[in-house]
Amino acid sequence: MAKVQVLNVAVLDNPSPFGNPFQFEVTFECMEDLPEDLEWKIIYVGSAESEEHDQTLDSVLVGPVPAGRHMFVFQADAPNTALIPESDAVGVTVVLITCTYRGQEFIRIGYYVNNEYTDTELRENPPLKPDYGQLQRNILASNPRVTRFHINWEGCAEKMEDSENVDPAPNSMLPPSCTPGKAPPLGLLPDNSMDCL
């Protein structure tokens, strides 16, 4: 069973200007002392169309983690605008918070993010080149999408090298191109790919 349960994630400084750092206050509970650190990541999805535009905003180690209830604030810089397709700058996208233990992702928390101009003039006539200084980021904090994966808490993942740098569960996502504008076909979504047990 999962040794770490995420109890709450509060989105701080929200809504905020696009350039502000992301701040998530994470409360989690640990059943027993963890000999190793947890690794948390914030991944900003630059474009719904392709994973290529995903940016890992930051990753932190959290530890030591004794048994008990803990909290911390995970702050990460705003995404690099140069890596975001101009057409996707305004509108809805996603920010993901993932946590891995011993290289295995066991929880993925997704939030919808809406980037829009606060200025009505800009909103009605958005400039071709996005004006990031005028954009406001609004995270739909009330509706986190949480996916939990069963992992082997006692040992390491067999494929450490795979999960080291890349997005740890790329297989668990469908290519977004196959479901534009449609609800994802439920049956096709693969089950937890990280399930090691």
Added chain:
Amino acid sequence: MKLLKPSWVNHNGKPIFSVDIHPDGTKFATGGQGEDSGKVVIWNMAPVLREEDERNENIPKLLCQMDNHLACVNCVRWSNNGLYLASGGDDKLVMVWKRAAFIGPSTVFGSSSKLANVEQWRCVMILRNHTGDVMDVAWSPHDVWLASCSVDNTIVIWNARKFPEIVMTLKGHTGLVKGLTWDPVGKYIASQADDRSLKVWRTMDWQLETNITKPFSECGGTTHVLRLSWSPDGQYLVSAHAMNNSGPTAQIIERDGWKTNMDFVGHRKAVTVVKFNPKIFKKKQKNGSTPKPSCPYCCCAVGSKDRSLSVWLTSLKRPLVVIHDLFDKSIMDITWTLNGLGLLVCSMDGTVAFLDFSQDELGDPLNEEEKNAIHQNIYGKSLAITMESQLSSTIIENPEMLKYQQERQGNQNPNEAQGIGPENQTPKLTNVLNGESLEDIRKNLLKKQVETRTADGRRRITPLCIAQLDTAGTAAVNSIGMKSNLLLTSASKIEPMKALDSRFTERSKAMPGVTSVPLTIGITPLDRVKDSSSVKEPKGKDETSSDSEDKIMVKSIAKRKGEMEGAEVVEKRKKGRPRKDAKTMPFPQVTFLLSKDPSRLTTPIAVLKLPTPSIQKSFSTQVSTDGVTYLEVENEVSVVSGSRLSQLKWSREGREWDVLLPSRIIIAAGSSNVVAVACEDRTLSVFTACGRRLIPSIILPVPMSALHCSGHFVMALTASAMLSVWDVQKQTALVKNESLNPILSGTDATVSQSFLTQQGVAVVSLSNGKTYCFNSSLETWNLIADKQDSLVQCTDFRNCVSAQDALGSMGPLALTQGRNLSAGRLASRLSSTPHHLQQGMTLAFLEKQLSSALILLSASEYRHWLLIYARFLVNEGEAVREGQCHCSQG
């Protein structure tokens, strides 16, 4: 009899495999399948029992849900004392749960239902041994053992007093073991398996007592569970699925000789579960008629794959009641309330049903005394009490009795209870948050949390511990967690694109932005079905898993007894059971007793007494020289529940942290590595430069006189003139409570200055101008400087000091001797003295300086004095010593 299907008790349509009512009757647990895990849910019993409670939105229905099991939960069982819940599942694990105190409600983060867990049940033990799905778990009488059985064909007996110790693994079944029951007397445990056998094992030696196969020879392994049951009088054991003349039965096995002459017949499909009523009954006596002695009897509920439930009294040849089509799928588990009048049944179809009997229907339950009398009649006293030597003569069968006994014990020694109460409980709360509210912590969490860089340059955050996993007792739950839930940032009104759904791996159908309908809405009075009303069940109704209000599937209720027919609904039990927490001790008023004024402490009178600093409201000190670091102390910064808190604040170039301490701070000291504070309550606390507590408070015998930090070393000089130096990094004592007696006795001098070198050498200067350091390897006090020393004044080595040497002379030795070393002050006046005398004095002085620098481990000063010494030797042509100097330099 009344029948109710509380539609709000569900696992979102997923099967419910097990149900068990808590022994105090206030709650019940269900186990089954969750979204992608096993699920255990604890429900409030009151809304099941009372319609007004069901309607009252302030009364929670769901108390706690636990998704910790990795796979389907097959069995949930409360311990007899009600403190623990055991659950077994397809993940091969048995988990033991306990209610956690001090942790407030919380939700399952990200779950669609935003219902908070009202109670916190925490997995306190995971029992790993089975190599296959765990099918059934059972607590022995008095909770001495916990038994679990599995599809790995074994039964494991766990020591419930010393989890996870295994008492015995019972091997012998050759098929999946699907049910367990303890003999109420504690002599046997019985198991039923797919190998067409029922085995009875002795608890004395854990050997097989009997193996019953005949009634099961025709059985196929078709049921998910085989939950058998032992009658409360211990006389009968009733099996699950058995066959008699090709018909499914529940086999009755007599304790006496394990005879199998009777069975419960009538179910059309295999019997999955049998559950005896915990009470023994005797015939209801009619008013007016003369009481005639009647044989006590037992009551047993039988559930089957044929979706029907039958309730039998051992005094009747036919069932008391049979309820057909109660569910859409097989019945999986049955549980009785402790009073014997209520019955909860769960089904694979994901619903539960509650049956409420009246005493008219079942009879008068025997009280515990009468039940004990029966046990003693049959088994003798020794058996009835089993091997529990520490139990008093009565068997504690239920929590009420336990509570009563505890109360009686409590009354006997009220003084003791009051004396230890508050002190025992206060630290539990303050330990974690230091009295600071979660709100305050949250406000500054980002600033305060300790962030470091690992060797490879990665950010590492030390999380702030806000609660320990304290599972002791079921005391008052504070509202810490409640606040955190309310603080979820309010929703914004954005309409996300669905394409993005694919970026989440969740298989949720729910539209983002649409709030899910709270489960509590689905309750209407329609759900309450009285026995006189029968609702036609439309077969083939839509099978949505949504909680439609009118999903009632009661077709017909067989009524056997005339007196039940048309009878008024039996009057509702008004008294109910006391809510569990109604009787728990109120949380004692937190009173923090400030320790007495240190000056009035009755410590053994020390010969020597050093002054202790007076307590100031606030003060600040600069601690570290590299990077301007300040320590600010503010005493009694706030008062929380009677205890006065003091604040220690550390700041260096904009970075800062603070900690709260429960006692007033007398002295604070710090280095670039550690910060130490001595408090009024004679504790010494040590923190890292990042504000993390390094060691629990050190208790000092007497108040602190002086405190110094340097590097990782902490030096404490107490009022009784005892010196201690610790290396808090290596956690060793360099100087252990060493008395200043050798240097102070015989003088009327006092300590004028004390400090600690970077290397952890303690230096004490006295008002008579002498300075000593403690040599921990020799365990001696060494004189390192004496302002009155005539040698110093007569030395002359000025021609050996070069200009660039000035820097090297800085260090602890220079500090003790004063910047303007008086050395040579008298030298000019001593020109008349013979040269060889002055030469000798200078040499002696220089050698003293050298050894002092060495003992202080002051490298730069040693080098400084060594150079002077060497030059002096060269100038004066002291060949012999030159050679020595050479050696020491090497």
